[in-house]
């Protein structure tokens with residue numbers, strides 16, 4: 001086994017989807033655990049990787065182990081696998097708030113520790129992942145780790161102090177973008193557009209706008225101004241968004257998410 005995942009829900013499945021698509025590891029080089037028989041059957045059916053209900057089997061089979069359970073279960077899981085861990089292992093935490101130092105302390109031995117903050121667009125190869133590591137991870141080992149995260153999207157190596165910010169703007173934000181798309185589509189439906197077509201307009205518009213920011217390098221405000229014709233339709237929408245506190249609502253949402261991450 002090349003890599004193991006303790007817990008295989010939404011986020012692990014999304015990452016594994018990207019890893020398999022890019023051929024970084026094959027199905028028989030990936031082992032995952034679930035808590036329940038139902039979860040295990042789902043992992044087997046949807047991913048086709050090796051599965052188990054035994055977390056120690058993951059740690060005994062793979063030297064790189066991703067902790068993909070909810071943050072509340074991290075301590076329990078690390079205690080459970082403690083006797084199987086060695087200094088040869090690299091453990092990768094993907095939960096907000098579980099710091100490199102915390103992970104090493106709970107693992108109970110000096111080992112390589114990495115944090116990822118991925119997001120669910122990894123499932124379609126368009127993820128955005130923040131990565132940081134402890135001092136035991138060499139440059140060469142980091143390069144190998146980045147091959148994994150690059151397989152399901154883009155990666156930025158960040159200092160650990162930015163992981164909560166990355167969690168908000170990367171990890172959590174797909175939820176807010178999906179809410180935005182849903183709201184845009186609802187408005188188009190209320191104007192008479194069929195629902196399916198409305199989702200296509202809304203999502204392709206978000207995708208295209210994001211692509212413009214990434215590919216032109218122009219300031220988002222500048223790109224916004226390009227859309228607003230004098231005395232036109234767009235600027236009326238901008239006026240009502242500002243009146244409704246749109247920017248402030250987004251600012252507050254990401255701040256709340258980052259602050260919550262610090263407490264977990």
Ligand SMILES: NC(=O)c1ccc[n+]([C@@H]2O[C@H](COP(=O)([O-])OP(=O)(O)OC[C@H]3O[C@@H](n4cnc5c(N)ncnc54)[C@H](OP(=O)(O)O)[C@@H]3O)[C@@H](O)[C@H]2O)c1
Pocket residue numbers: 006007008009010011012033034035036037038039040055067068069070071073077094095096117118119120171172
């Ligand atoms: N979802 C996101 O967008 C996202 C983004 C960035 C980071 N994260 C982080 O990723 C982690 C997982 O989140 P998620 O959204 O993927 O959660 P999820 O869908 O609820 O998946 C959790 C998985 O953990 C398994 N599990 C629970 N207890 C276990 C145990 N003791 N041993 C083995 N497996 C166990 C569950 O098994 P069953 O399938 O059998 O129930 C399930 O597969 C969290 O720490 C979260 O903060 C999530």
